[in-house]
Each structure stands twice: as C-alpha cells, then as structure tokens.
Amino acid sequence: MASQQAEAGPSREGWHTVTLRVPFHSPEHARVAQRALEVDREQNGTFVSREIEVEGDVLVVDYAATTVRLLRLATNSFLSSVDLVLRTMSSFAPDPSDFRPSDEELERVREEANRATKGGGKGIELRGDGKGAGSGEEVR
Known part of the structure; x- marks a missing residue:
C-alpha cells in the first residue's frame, strides 16, 4: 500500500477521516490511476494524511485531517485530480469491454x-x- 503521510505532526487520535472508493473498468486501470495520483504530495502534509491502495478494480483512498475544513479541501482537490485522470484514461485507455x-x-x-x-x-x-x-x- 502506498501512502503519503506527514513526517511529523500531532497524534492522529481525534482526526477527521473519510474513505473514497473509485471504481475503474479493470484492476489495471485502477493501478494506473493510483500511480498517477500518488506523485502529488499533500500540501498540508503535517495536518492531512492520505493513503491510496487498489482493491481489485477499485481505487481506495483513506484521508485523515485535523479539521473538517482541511479534510474537505484535501478531498475536493483530490477529486479534481481523479476527474482529470478519469477523463484522460477514457481518451487513452478505453473500457476494455467495448468491442474492438x-x-x-x-x-x-x-x-x-x-x-x-x-x-x-x-x-x-x-x-x-x-x-x-x-x-x-x-x-x-
């Protein structure tokens, strides 16, 4: 499992958390998305933690943040990146179930x-x- 966690910071007890589950056409597509999204580190790494893993054809992202506001900002930013990855993949890596x-x-x-x-x-x-x-x- 890849993770991007703060190097130092407060204990995560009491942090606000959310898990995002993004389905893809195939496990390979989910892994491609994971690799594309992992390169961006969290801007507020001391106060926001993100872990990305793939379960079958689903990208699973766990977020934790010290405040609800930071959690919302981090997940909104991440979802914008996911949208870009999905649109790019639909152009360059189409649904494998489509007839070719x-x-x-x-x-x-x-x-x-x-x-x-x-x-x-x-x-x-x-x-x-x-x-x-x-x-x-x-x-x-």
Missing part, C-alpha cells in the same frame, strides 16, 4: 465493401473535375 474489431475483421469488412462496389460500378472515387467524394455530387 481485430485487424483481420477490419480487412474482411474492407474487402466486402470493395467487392460490393466493383460489381455495380458506384463506388466513391476522387476525380480531378471536382466531382466525387466530398463534392456533394454523385459519381456516375
């Missing part, structure tokens, strides 16, 4: 489309006269 055709499937679809257009002679073509694909006119 293989190269072979894509090639088969391309070949079928080519066969369908060769017989009728009504495919899409680019021509030097401004007609064809993108011109808004049908190629005859």
Whole structure:
C-alpha cells in the first residue's frame, strides 16, 4: 500500500477521516490511476494524511485531517485530480469491454465493401473535375 503521510505532526487520535472508493473498468486501470495520483504530495502534509491502495478494480483512498475544513479541501482537490485522470484514461485507455474489431475483421469488412462496389460500378472515387467524394455530387 502506498501512502503519503506527514513526517511529523500531532497524534492522529481525534482526526477527521473519510474513505473514497473509485471504481475503474479493470484492476489495471485502477493501478494506473493510483500511480498517477500518488506523485502529488499533500500540501498540508503535517495536518492531512492520505493513503491510496487498489482493491481489485477499485481505487481506495483513506484521508485523515485535523479539521473538517482541511479534510474537505484535501478531498475536493483530490477529486479534481481523479476527474482529470478519469477523463484522460477514457481518451487513452478505453473500457476494455467495448468491442474492438481485430485487424483481420477490419480487412474482411474492407474487402466486402470493395467487392460490393466493383460489381455495380458506384463506388466513391476522387476525380480531378471536382466531382466525387466530398463534392456533394454523385459519381456516375
């Protein structure tokens, strides 16, 4: 378990605590998020403690702070970072359950489309006269 705790400070007895549980598509995605979020240390490290771990496909974050206000500020800041990580991952690490055709499937679809257009002679073509694909006119 990775943690970012204060080097020195008051005893944690009486501190305010909260646990955040953020589900991900897979355990790998949760671990990627953990590594991305661990690099930022708490600004008020003497008064705020954060521990991050992964349980299956869930990122679990335990916060403790000396005051409710500091706890709220720390968790709000962390949730903004989680939002950025989630948006970035949705762009670069999509849901693994989404259908992704293989190269072979894509090639088969391309070949079928080519066969369908060769017989009728009504495919899409680019021509030097401004007609064809993108011109808004049908190629005859």
